[in-house]
Amino acid sequence: MRTEPAVEVVGLVKRYGTKTAVDGLDLTVARGRVTAVLGPNGAGKTTTVETCEGYRRPDEGTVRVLGLDPVADAAALRPRVGVMLQSGGVYAGARAEEMLRHTATLHADPVDVGLLVDRLGLGGCGRTPYRRLSGGQQQRLALAMAVVGRPELVFLDEPTAGLDPQARRATWDLVRELRTDGVSVVLTTHFMDEAEQLADDVAIIDGGRVIAQGSPEELCRGGAENSLRFTGRPGLDIASLLKALPPDSTAAELTPGSYRVNGTVGPQLLATVASWCAQNGVMPDAIAVERHTLEDVFLELTGKELRV
Amino acid sequence: MTAVEAGTATSTGTFTPRPGAAPLSRMIRAQAALETRMLLRNGEQLLLTVVIPTLLLVLFSTVDILDTGTGKAVDFLAPGVLALAVLSTAFTGQAIATGFERRYGVLKRLGASPLPRWGLMTAKTCAVLVTEVLQVALLTAVALALGWSPHGNPVSVALLLLLGTAAFSGLGLLMAGTLRAEATLAAANLVFLLLLVGGGVIVPLGKFPAAAQTVLQYLPISALSDGLRDVLRHGAGLPLADLGILAVWGVLGLGAAAKFFRWE
Numbered sequence: 001m002r003t004e005p006a007v008e009v010v011g012l013v014k015r016y017g018t019k020t021a022v023d024g025l026d027l028t029v030a031r032g033r034v035t036a037v038l039g040p041n042g043a044g045k046t047t048t049v050e051t052c053e054g055y056r057r058p059d060e061g062t063v064r065v066l067g068l069d070p071v072a073d074a075a076a077l078r079p080r081v082g083v084m085l086q087s088g089g090v091y092a093g094a095r096a097e098e099m100l101r102h103t104a105t106l107h108a109d110p111v112d113v114g115l116l117v118d119r120l121g122l123g124g125c126g127r128t129p130y131r132r133l134s135g136g137q138q139q140r141l142a143l144a145m146a147v148v149g150r151p152e153l154v155f156l157d158e159p160t161a162g163l164d165p166q167a168r169r170a171t172w173d174l175v176r177e178l179r180t181d182g183v184s185v186v187l188t189t190h191f192m193d194e195a196e197q198l199a200d201d202v203a204i205i206d207g208g209r210v211i212a213q214g215s216p217e218e219l220c221r222g223g224a225e226n227s228l229r230f231t232g233r234p235g236l237d238i239a240s241l242l243k244a245l246p247p248d249s250t251a252a253e254l255t256p257g258s259y260r261v262n263g264t265v266g267p268q269l270l271a272t273v274a275s276w277c278a279q280n281g282v283m284p285d286a287i288a289v290e291r292h293t294l295e296d297v298f299l300e301l302t303g304k305e306l307r308v
Numbered sequence: 309m310t311a312v313e314a315g316t317a318t319s320t321g322t323f324t325p326r327p328g329a330a331p332l333s334r335m336i337r338a339q340a341a342l343e344t345r346m347l348l349r350n351g352e353q354l355l356l357t358v359v360i361p362t363l364l365l366v367l368f369s370t371v372d373i374l375d376t377g378t379g380k381a382v383d384f385l386a387p388g389v390l391a392l393a394v395l396s397t398a399f400t401g402q403a404i405a406t407g408f409e410r411r412y413g414v415l416k417r418l419g420a421s422p423l424p425r426w427g428l429m430t431a432k433t434c435a436v437l438v439t440e441v442l443q444v445a446l447l448t449a450v451a452l453a454l455g456w457s458p459h460g461n462p463v464s465v466a467l468l469l470l471l472g473t474a475a476f477s478g479l480g481l482l483m484a485g486t487l488r489a490e491a492t493l494a495a496a497n498l499v500f501l502l503l504l505v506g507g508g509v510i511v512p513l514g515k516f517p518a519a520a521q522t523v524l525q526y527l528p529i530s531a532l533s534d535g536l537r538d539v540l541r542h543g544a545g546l547p548l549a550d551l552g553i554l555a556v557w558g559v560l561g562l563g564a565a566a567k568f569f570r571w572e
Contacts (some may be wrong), residue, residue, distance in 0.1 A: 093350055094346065106329065106339075152325040177321070
């Protein structure tokens, strides 16, 4: 039954006291792909992931992981699912390699520990106890522990939070290799570039619901409008430009001599703008199509104001 | 379908899924070994489990500042210090270690591993017992060097130590699983100190007022030190009253811990 989804969440509701952390969330995670769960702090990412990991019982809705119930079938699921918590999870006095070796011992056919130690640069931890490792070393150890048992599915809760750029790249490479080797990956992150780089699918969560889902390309194409920018001499006749443009377009002079056209940005629009410039004797410098990044989409969907 | 293709195309990849739990016995053995290493590696714990009982034994056996009744002081002290060793490891040490493991997500993360929870608790118990065997060996050697002449049936002693371990483990885990880690740290040390003084370990219960004695004798530490003393000092057979008190504490403590323990 390899074709059923890795994770299927339907109508998940989870409340803590009077606060609703997850409010009717639907999410399907395909097998063998990397799915990024994005959302502002308090959006319900960790609660959702921890419900899939079997740590919390849904108040409403259903959660299936590899076709099983994460709470009722926990014993059957535990060897098949790798878990990286947001923080902690290791004895304060344990050494990195000791803890990784121990985690490997709990599995039937683990990945070679030495190889993982090299891959994630844990060799430098030596005999240092966990409590004195750097935040980045602790993160990398938690990642290694999540994958050492050769799981079918891994949940990574903010795997690169607090990592330096090199360690981040090493983590990204590892996630890509997991996908190549057929492992399904669910990761939560605050980093848009991480989701753009790694994810086949992105689910944006806000207020305990999925507010957008798709590939990074789909989301960038769909959510926010793209725009065309150019510079010319100040004070061009915007009304005349608008007459030349398709009806769904807008145009504005942002700062003197700097213009933006919004609309269905494509070759046709570019040609229209260029020919209007030619008719009006304007040389459009620095003409550029601005593609929206996932970050633009994210901010547009979730709002720019700081969450308290 | 992509998953199937990816799976077959790279069946030799480093991370190609091959999930499975290790055999249960191997998991529990590995976990017990890890738990024991964590216990023995912790300096503060060693102070509590080894240094303090040994110092008390040596100090009060050799310096006459404590009225331990007739006979050699070490014959009174050795059984009390053995009871203290059980208290320090099964209760104080286990409560503090488990409290911080809970606080730092160790128990949570282990809950996602193939090791079942009862396997984890079995491993913890094994680690406590291994530590106690080491403590008893050390303290016995020290006591014998100080001229201790133990009596009685070793089976009775082992039974007392086991029931004492069950009683203290239940109470320690109850504390670790319900209080904040810092509160557990403070409370476990305070209880250790109070029971050290008021539980017949080094101060004979007879020194307390009669009213206090009637309460203190039902403490698990009093039952354990009194029972051990009955056997090791006076050669009694099975101190049933003391064993009964320990069994009741064990059932209550472990039952409450099982019911109220929160894993995160």
